[in-house]
Amino acid sequence: MAARAEELCRERSVQFTALRREVLEAVAASERPPGAYDIAERLSKPGRRVAPVSVYRALDFLMELGLVHRIASRNAFVPCAHEHGAGENVVFLICRTCGGIDETTSPEVESSLGRTLARAGFTPAHSILEVEGDCGACRTRSQGAGRAGA
Amino acid sequence: MAARAEELCRERSVQFTALRREVLEAVAASERPPGAYDIAERLSKPGRRVAPVSVYRALDFLMELGLVHRIASRNAFVPCAHEHGAGENVVFLICRTCGGIDETTSPEVESSLGRTLARAGFTPAHSILEVEGDCGACRTRSQGAGRAGA
DNA sequence: CCGGGAGTGATACACTGTAACAGTGCCGAC
DNA sequence: GTCGGCACTGTTACAGTGTATCACTCCCGG
Numbered sequence: 601m602a603a604r605a606e607e608l609c610r611e612r613s614v615q616f617t618a619l620r621r622e623v624l625e626a627v628a629a630s631e632r633p634p635g636a637y638d639i640a641e642r643l644s645k646p647g648r649r650v651a652p653v654s655v656y657r658a659l660d661f662l663m664e665l666g667l668v669h670r671i672a673s674r675n676a677f678v679p680c681a682h683e684h685g686a687g688e689n690v691v692f693l694i695c696r697t698c699g700g701i702d703e704t705t706s707p708e709v710e711s712s713l714g715r716t717l718a719r720a721g722f723t724p725a726h727s728i729l730e731v732e733g734d735c736g737a738c739r740t741r742s743q744g745a746g747r748a749g750a
Numbered sequence: 751m752a753a754r755a756e757e758l759c760r761e762r763s764v765q766f767t768a769l770r771r772e773v774l775e776a777v778a779a780s781e782r783p784p785g786a787y788d789i790a791e792r793l794s795k796p797g798r799r800v801a802p803v804s805v806y807r808a809l810d811f812l813m814e815l816g817l818v819h820r821i822a823s824r825n826a827f828v829p830c831a832h833e834h835g836a837g838e839n840v841v842f843l844i845c846r847t848c849g850g851i852d853e854t855t856s857p858e859v860e861s862s863l864g865r866t867l868a869r870a871g872f873t874p875a876h877s878i879l880e881v882e883g884d885c886g887a888c889r890t891r892s893q894g895a896g897r898a899g900a
Numbered sequence: 901c902c903g904g905g906a907g908t909g910a911t912a913c914a915c916t917g918t919a920a921c922a923g924t925g926c927c928g929a930c
Numbered sequence: 931g932t933c934g935g936c937a938c939t940g941t942t943a944c945a946g947t948g949t950a951t952c953a954c955t956c957c958c959g960g
Contacts, residue, residue: 614937615937615938617937617938617939619938619939620938635915635916636916636917637915637916649940649941650939650940651939651940651941651942652916652917653917653918653919653939653940653941653942654938654939654940654941656916656917656918657938657939658939672822672823672878672880673822673878675915675916675917675947691863691866693867693870693872695872696875702870702872704866704870706862706863706866708862708865708866709859709862709863709866712856712858712859712862713841713856713859713879713881715858716841716854716856716858716859717843717881717883720843720852720854720886721885721886721889722843722845722852722881722883722884722885722886723883723884723889724881724882724883725846725882725883725884726881726882726883727879727880727881727882728822728823728878728879728880728881728882729863729877729878729879730822730877730878731863731867731872731874731876731877731878732874732875732876732877732878733867733872733873733874733875733876734872734873734875735871735872736870736871736872739871739873764906765906765907767906767907767908769907769908770907785946785947786947786948787946787947799909799910800908800909801908801909801910801911802947802948803908803909803910803911803948803949803950804907804908804909804910806947806948806949807907807908825916825946825947825948
């Protein structure tokens with residue numbers, strides 16, 4: 601993850617600083633997509649306080665690079681699971697049971713959305729597609745209940 | 751707008767109170783999609799203060815009925831422009847120039863999204879699709895500039 | 901009259917995000 | 931080497947968004 605970030609930063613001649621790496625790692629390491637304040641708390645230790653505003657700046661930077669996505673419906677952040685550049689359409693699958701967020705792309709959705717927008721005379725710059733529901737793992741787990749081992 | 755709301759409330763045996771009507775009308779009357787605090791301010795007059803919390807309650811109620819939608823990327827609310835019930839998929843077109851938000855539906859997008867989700871083993875409960883860009887009116891206006899009359 | 905539920909008012913608070921300014925370190929110009 | 935500029939981070943303060951909690955009213959049925 602950090603390796604790709606470094607590469608991207610070299611390409612664009614921007615700095616991949618320690619704080620930015622730490623924020624990226626914090627996002628990547630979290631079970632559930634953390635909020636900015638969660639990240640700030642996580643990075644703060646006795647003797648070193650990371651303010652939310654610093655986290656926001658790092659997150660903005662990482663989002664610019666497409667390394668992190670923002671989940672608008674949750675005010676949370678997820679590491680980008682693919683290697684798409686910024687600007688590509690992503691579908692976020694938000695599990696309301698486990699709280700996990702998966703990411704997928706769909707050329708099919710993208711093209712049909714493109715047609716719909718064209719029909720409406722709308723020029724898209726950027727879109728958000730978030731679906732809340734139940735992920736396969738959680739559904740299986742709840743159906744196989746009663747003996748839902750470990 | 752209010753007529754349809756009253757009908758819906760009768761059907762479901764819930765109350766369409768004065769406050770709820772006022773909030774609905776405030777949302778419908780706004781040029782730009784207002785935030786909850788905007789609505790609260792709008793409904794407050796000397797001698798009568800409507801607290802944001804009351805507005806939120808009314809908005810929750812109205813969203814339940816599908817009369818109002820929440821724009822997650824803007825923390826704003828729009829009146830529902832269609833007569834779909836809750837649960838139907840809607841695409842929001844957010845113009846970054848005029849700030850207006852248009853609403854459309856697309857069975858095409860809906861079905862392709864459905865297939866994508868099925869492929870991912872994900873059971874959707876509810877989805878958010880918001881596109882930011884330029885609406886036709888604004889694009890025309892900026893291109894026809896220089897003589898952009900009234 | 902009494903009890904209970906729905907709705908609202910009011911206050912306080914938690915959470916999310918931004919503005920503004922100061923300090924630091926790096927790097928090129930001189 | 932020193933100066934000045936730039937990018938980055940720290941710090942404080944604040945604006946904006948949303949929720950918890952309790953009190954009160956109103957209505958309605960017993």
